[in-house]
Amino acid sequence: MKIAIDTSKCIGAGLCVVASPELFAQRDEDGIVYLINEHPDPQQGDSAREAARLCPTLAITILD
Amino acid sequence: MIDRIVIAGGGQAGYQLAQFLRDQQYPGAILLLGEEPDLPYQRPPLSKIYLEGKSGPEQLAFQPASYFQRREIEVRTGVRIAAIDRHARRVHTACGQRIEYGHLVLAVGARNRELPGLGPLQSVHMLRTRREADELRGRLPDIRRATVIGAGFIGLEFASVAASQGIAVDVVDTAARLMQRSVGQPVAEAFQRRHESRGVRFHLASGTARILSEHGRATGVETSAGERLPADLILVAIGVVPNVEVAAEAGLAIGNGILVDERLRTTDEHISALGDCACFASRFAPNGRCRLESVPNAMSQARQLAAILAGKASRYEEELPWFWSDQAGLKLQIAGLSQGADSWVERSAGDGAFSAYGFSGHRLVAVESVNRPGDHVIAKRLLGTGARVAPEHVADPLFDLRHLLAATA
Numbered sequence: 001m002k003i004a005i006d007t008s009k010c011i012g013a014g015l016c017v018v019a020s021p022e023l024f025a026q027r028d029e030d031g032i033v034y035l036i037n038e039h040p041d042p043q044q045g046d047s048a049r050e051a052a053r054l055c056p057t058l059a060i061t062i063l064d
Numbered sequence: 065m066i067d068r069i070v071i072a073g074g075g076q077a078g079y080q081l082a083q084f085l086r087d088q089q090y091p092g093a094i095l096l097l098g099e100e101p102d103l104p105y106q107r108p109p110l111s112k113i114y115l116e117g118k119s120g121p122e123q124l125a126f127q128p129a130s131y132f133q134r135r136e137i138e139v140r141t142g143v144r145i146a147a148i149d150r151h152a153r154r155v156h157t158a159c160g161q162r163i164e165y166g167h168l169v170l171a172v173g174a175r176n177r178e179l180p181g182l183g184p185l186q187s188v189h190m191l192r193t194r195r196e197a198d199e200l201r202g203r204l205p206d207i208r209r210a211t212v213i214g215a216g217f218i219g220l221e222f223a224s225v226a227a228s229q230g231i232a233v234d235v236v237d238t239a240a241r242l243m244q245r246s247v248g249q250p251v252a253e254a255f256q257r258r259h260e261s262r263g264v265r266f267h268l269a270s271g272t273a274r275i276l277s278e279h280g281r282a283t284g285v286e287t288s289a290g291e292r293l294p295a296d297l298i299l300v301a302i303g304v305v306p307n308v309e310v311a312a313e314a315g316l317a318i319g320n321g322i323l324v325d326e327r328l329r330t331t332d333e334h335i336s337a338l339g340d341c342a343c344f345a346s347r348f349a350p351n352g353r354c355r356l357e358s359v360p361n362a363m364s365q366a367r368q369l370a371a372i373l374a375g376k377a378s379r380y381e382e383e384l385p386w387f388w389s390d391q392a393g394l395k396l397q398i399a400g401l402s403q404g405a406d407s408w409v410e411r412s413a414g415d416g417a418f419s420a421y422g423f424s425g426h427r428l429v430a431v432e433s434v435n436r437p438g439d440h441v442i443a444k445r446l447l448g449t450g451a452r453v454a455p456e457h458v459a460d461p462l463f464d465l466r467h468l469l470a471a472t473a
Contacts, residue, residue, distance in 0.1 A: 009113075011388040011397060012437060013360070030437035053126055056108045056359050057390075058119055 001045055002063045003052075007032050009059035016051035016060060023048055024060075033059065066166040067092045069373060070155060072145045073171030074098020076107065077339030077362035079126050081169060084370030086135045094136070095163065097143040097155075099172075102194055103129060104139075108359060110197040111221035112390050116228070117201055124194060145172065148314040150332055167373060170311060170322055170330070170337040171366075174304035174357060179213065179272065186281040188298045191218055200299070204229055207296035211235075211285045213272050215242045217389045219301035220259065224391045227262045234293045235259075236267045236285060245303075246387070248408050250420040251396065251432040258392045267291065304357060306341040319343050321355040326379045328369045336373070338365040348385055350404035350424070358387050384448040386440075397440040400430035400447045409458040411439070419443070421458045428453040445469055 003023065012031025016024040023037050023044060040048050045062075052060040069085065071078045074096055082096050098104060105124040113119050132139045147156040154164050176190040189200055200222070210226050212219040215237035223233045237244070241252040242259075256266060271288035275298065284294040306321040317323040317331040321343035328336045328344065339362040343355040364383045371377035387398045405422025412418030417435035421428060421443075428451075431443035442465055446453055451468045458465070 008395075009390075010437075011395065012441060013363075015363075029441070031441040032437055050127075053123075056106055057388075058106070058109050058113055058123055 001042065001048065002039055003035055003037075003048055004061040004063060005033050005035060006059045006061075007034075009057040011057055013056050015054040015056065019051040019054050020044070020047040024051055065092065065375070066373060068164070068166040069094050069169060070163055070165035070167070071096045071169045071171055072155065073169075073173055073339070073341075074100065074102075074104045074139070074141065075171060075173050075339065075362070076104075076359055077173070077366050078169070078171035079104035080363055080366035081171060081338065081370055082132075082137045083127075083135075084367050085374060086137065088370050088374035088376055090370070090374040092166065094138065095165075096132075096137055096139045097145065097157070097163070098139065098141045099144040100193055100195075101142045103127070103132075103141065105194060107192070110194060111191055111218050112225070114194075114197055115191075115201060115204075115222065115225045121194065121198075145310050148310060148335070150314055150335070153334060165334070168335045169369070169373075170335065170341060171339050171362075172307040172310070172337075173340040174306045176300070177303045177305050179275070179300050179302065182275060182300075184280075185275065185277050187296065188275065188282045188300060190300050191222060192304070200297075203297055204231065207231055209234075209295050210297045210299065211293045211295035212299045212301060213237075213285065214299075214301035214303065215239065215266065215268070216245065216301060216303060217243060217391075219299065220255070220391045221389065222299050222301065223259060223264050224262075227259070227264050227392070233264045234267060234285070234295070235264060236270050236272060236287055236293070238269065238271050240269045242266070242268075243389075246402060247396075247398070247432060248402050248405055248420055248422050248430070250408050250410055251434060254418070254434060255391060255394065255396070258394055262392055267293070304340070306343075306355060308341065311337070311341075320353070327372055328365060328380050336369060338362070338369050344380070344382075346382055346385075348382070348401050348429075350401070354385075354401070356385055358385065360386050384444055386444060395435050395437070397433045397437060398430065399433075399440055399443040400428075402430040402432060404429045407455070409455045411458055411461065421453070421455070423455055426454065428458075442466055442469070 010032045144158040146158045209232045212235045273286045273288045276284040308318045311322045312318045322337040340357045346354045389396045404424045409421045419433040419439040422430040433440040
């Protein structure tokens with residue numbers, strides 16, 4: 001499983017971090033998302049998918 | 065403890081309230097009633113990447129059906145509240161159901177404002193629901209000209225998508241500038257220039273005198289100045305009105321929306337309201353109360369109302385309002401409310417990206433950032449902490465505004 005993020009879409013809402021703090025974080029200087037782990041374990045799949053669904057700009061894509 | 069919470073409204077606020085109630089370990093029954101036929105879904109993409117056809121319906125839904133089953137949130141779609149029997153603590157639905165509540169939450173949102181006097185005509189669209197977005201998506205490939213009535217966020221996001229697809233777009237608005245209700249002059253002008261550089265034509269300070277039509281299909285717009293704008297499709301995007309009617313008929317206090325107190329409670333102890341439909345006391349609003357039509361507001365109120373209803377919090381602690389819009393390759397982020405600003409100071413890096421700082425007298429009340437997410441994050445902290453920011457600080461490009469944060473720590 002691989003997570004792809006489009007930082008140009010990110011508006012720093014932080015919903016991904018709330019859904020999945022082990023996979024997503026926000027840059028201090030501008031609130032834009034960055035990945036802690038681009039290739040999550042299978043057990044982290046559900047929370048990765050939840051983060052993708054909750055993002056209000058659909059900036060996160062999960063590639064299986 | 066409330067044994068049964070009924071949430072009227074399956075939008076952002078209603079869905080997140082249900083989610084946060086379970087996150088707060090609320091053990092009672094939760095019933096979520098949505099008027100639309102879909103499970104709760106994201107609205108922002110409807111005027112952006114969904115409209116462009118770059119994402120599909122399956123990516124819009126907040127959660128699949130299995131999520132609601134797993135968390136024991138009963139969801140009924142296609143259900144509209146027609147009346148509230150406050151004495152019996154029951155809601156009556158349009159389809160004849162009678163549903164009892166221990167506590168009722170009105171997350172009924174708003175609906176598109178209609179153009180007065182317009183009868184049913186083909187090729188006239190509005191944009192708020194997935195269905196409306198699907199209709200527009202279906203038509204965009206076949207049209208050459210579009211006229212948008214309303215230069216607010218939805219109208220401009222649509223215009224931006226249409227222009228990218230080579231469609232000739234005319235935008236009409238009675239105001240003298242774009243996004244007049246929400247954005248100050250400097251940023252409005254920057255967006256106007258950007259849209260115009262992509263071929264969009266603006267007709268500002270112009271009303272819509274009439275919709276031109278032939279055989280039941282709209283063919284264009286005649287402005288109050290007498291100019292005729294031919295169009296294959298017309299988008300009416302003149303704002304929304306809060307759905308207060310059911311609350312008003314039930315005797316709840318309404319104003320600019322359903323009035324709520326510091327607990328997001330209506331004038332009925334067993335009914336709360338939040339999101340696009342709710343009018344609350346705000347220290348950020350120029351006249352002390354506001355109703356915010358935004359995803360961040362729905363999220364913030366849902367999170368805190370869940371804590372209040374679960375008995376974990378006693379009042380709503382208002383968070384700084386913020387907002388975003390994507391148009392014409394520009395990312396606009398707004399911290400605070402711009403309506404109260406009477407002067408603006410700009411700060412730019414010289415590459416087209418800039419931020420406009422709005423002051424009410426000497427007090428910073430809003431910051432509008434265009435492709436400057438770093439400025440936006442600092443602005444949220446400055447405004448959220450009430451830091452003292454003077455126009456001179458902003459006007460000096462060598463002054464690091466973060467120093468003003470340290471001063472309040």
